Amino acid sequence: MQFKTIIEPFRIKSVEPIGLSTEEERVHYLKEAHYNPFLLRSKDVIIDFMTDSGTSAMSAHQWAGIMEGDEAYAGSRSWLRMENEVQDLTGMQHVLPTHQGRAGERIVYGHLGGPGKVFISNTHFDTTRANIEFSGATAIDIPIKENEDTALLHPFKGNMDTAELERLLKEHEGRMGAVILTVTNNSGGGQPVSMANAKEVSAICKRHGVLLMLDCCRVAENSWFVKHREEGMEKLSYREIAQRMFALADGAVMSAKKDAFANIGGFIAFRDGALAEACTNLLIITEGFSTYGGLAGRDMEAIAIGLEEVFDPHYLEYRIKSTAFLGDALNKMGVPLMLPIGGHAVYIDAKKLYPHIPPAQYPGQALVCELFRIGGIRSVEIGSVMFGTYAEDGSLKPARMELVRLAIPRRVYTQSHIEYVAEAFGEVMRHREQVKGLRIMKEPKFLRHFTAHFETL
Numbered sequence: 001m002q003f004k005t006i007i008e009p010f011r012i013k014s015v016e017p018i019g020l021s022t023e024e025e026r027v028h029y030l031k032e033a034h035y036n037p038f039l040l041r042s043k044d045v046i047i048d049f050m051t052d053s054g055t056s057a058m059s060a061h062q063w064a065g066i067m068e069g070d071e072a073y074a075g076s077r078s079w080l081r082m083e084n085e086v087q088d089l090t091g092m093q094h095v096l097p098t099h100q101g102r103a104g105e106r107i108v109y110g111h112l113g114g115p116g117k118v119f120i121s122n123t124h125f126d127t128t129r130a131n132i133e134f135s136g137a138t139a140i141d142i143p144i145k146e147n148e149d150t151a152l153l154h155p156f157k158g159n160m161d162t163a164e165l166e167r168l169l170k171e172h173e174g175r176m177g178a179v180i181l182t183v184t185n186n187s188g189g190g191q192p193v194s195m196a197n198a199k200e201v202s203a204i205c206k207r208h209g210v211l212l213m214l215d216c217c218r219v220a221e222n223s224w225f226v227k228h229r230e231e232g233m234e235k236l237s238y239r240e241i242a243q244r245m246f247a248l249a250d251g252a253v254m255s256a257k258k259d260a261f262a263n264i265g266g267f268i269a270f271r272d273g274a275l276a277e278a279c280t281n282l283l284i285i286t287e288g289f290s291t292y293g294g295l296a297g298r299d300m301e302a303i304a305i306g307l308e309e310v311f312d313p314h315y316l317e318y319r320i321k322s323t324a325f326l327g328d329a330l331n332k333m334g335v336p337l338m339l340p341i342g343g344h345a346v347y348i349d350a351k352k353l354y355p356h357i358p359p360a361q362y363p364g365q366a367l368v369c370e371l372f373r374i375g376g377i378r379s380v381e382i383g384s385v386m387f388g389t390y391a392e393d394g395s396l397k398p399a400r401m402e403l404v405r406l407a408i409p410r411r412v413y414t415q416s417h418i419e420y421v422a423e424a425f426g427e428v429m430r431h432r433e434q435v436k437g438l439r440i441m442k443e444p445k446f447l448r449h450f451t452a453h454f455e456t457l
């Protein structure tokens with residue numbers, strides 16, 4: 001018999017209580033947090049869909065590994081285990097540990113970047129873009145055209161526009177820092193990248209002599225989509241698919257807080273020894289010695305184990321299907337979504353949900369506040385708060401899309417938590433015409449979404 005119910009392929013061994021609150025309390029919390037969910041206290045959040053980063057539940061096996069962590073400054077056994085695991089997965093010889101993804105980005109893109117340099121990606125993640133721009137370089141996003149139409153169904157909406165890549169590589173010849181393929185495409189809607197697209201991008205980069213980096217935070221989730229949606233891939237294991245994708249790149253940066261189920265950590269991997277050496281020098285100055293890079297031995301142990309666990313077919317099946325379970329429930333209610341549903345998150349198209357709120361009044365941020373008020377659900381705006389810039393005259397140059405992301409922590413919430421969130425959306429839909437936008441009262445120069453203060457209009 002084929003069961004329709006996708007069960008969580010694990011039992012819960014240790015629990016963390018959720019603090020429940022009233023709507024009145026939450027209205028107060030929101031005001032105190034200046035309508036910015038990053039300024040809320042987690043104890044006041046009921047369902048935390050802010051991020052899937054560092055929020056995974058570790059397995060009993062990983063916790064056992066934590067006890068086995070070797071905290072030696074140099075040549076730690078836990079480092080050798082992690083290095084071995086990353087080498088086997090990526091096929092890249094040179095591996096550098098970092099305390100999280102952006103530490104690797106700062107080192108690699110700081111080294112390859114600088115004023116006048118250009119980086120091209122299917123979509124740069126916010127920290128990737130910030131590190132590139134902080135070095136003085138330019139970051140250009142070229143997702144395929146289909147990515148922009150949120151309702152359009154396409155099996156690999158995270159793909160890079162390869163015709164545009166060819167054109168840009170000619171235009172910026174001699175100025176290229178690197179091409180970065182983000183799998184899955186997080187800021188572009190958590191959408192997967194096909195093996196065929198990765199192959200094409202790789203061939204173009206080789207032809208132009210440009211370095212290809214894989215931002216591989218969710219490479220296992222991407223492999224699920226490749227296996228189930230791409231012809232000729234169905235017989236390969238998820239791990240083999242990931243290995244084939246790595247084989248197309250010159251280097252990789254990973255935040256282990258995603259598909260490695262770790263609460264902290266990351267790595268850089270390279271084929272080229274000279275590049276690895278330059279980055280190792282930067283690593284030692286700012287992160288730590290090359291055999292721990294800002295991580296404790298126990299973290300490296302947890303990462304090594306997580307990188308094996310994530311390719312378990314039962315886990316990946318549950319992971320992708322349970323994300324789709326939330327997406328399908330919202331879709332049925334008429335909530336405008338980024339379709340098809342991606343791997344780690346459900347993205348709501350706030351521009352369509354609140355057509356009466358212009359981008360300069362941040363419709364995504366308005367939805368984020370509504371979700372918290374109604375259900376204590378914390379989400380994140382991925383729109384003009386995160387990516388908007390200002391024109392010379394001070395007016396807002398909006399982002400390409402106004403999305404809100406419900407990122408689902410791995411192995412943390414059960415089906416009833418998800419059903420509660422769907423119920424809250426019923427209320428969101430009933431109120432959609434009354435909701436008002438916001439204005440920014442205070443903001444920093446980089447990554448303003450983290451600390452900006454808002455006021456309701």
Ligand SMILES: *Cc1c(COP(=O)(O)O)cnc(C)c1O
Pocket residue numbers: 053100101102103125127128182186215217255256257258265266
């Ligand atoms: C999370 C993430 C990063 C940055 O990693 P951190 O560990 O948060 O510093 C980079 N790229 C992508 C695609 C990510 O999802």
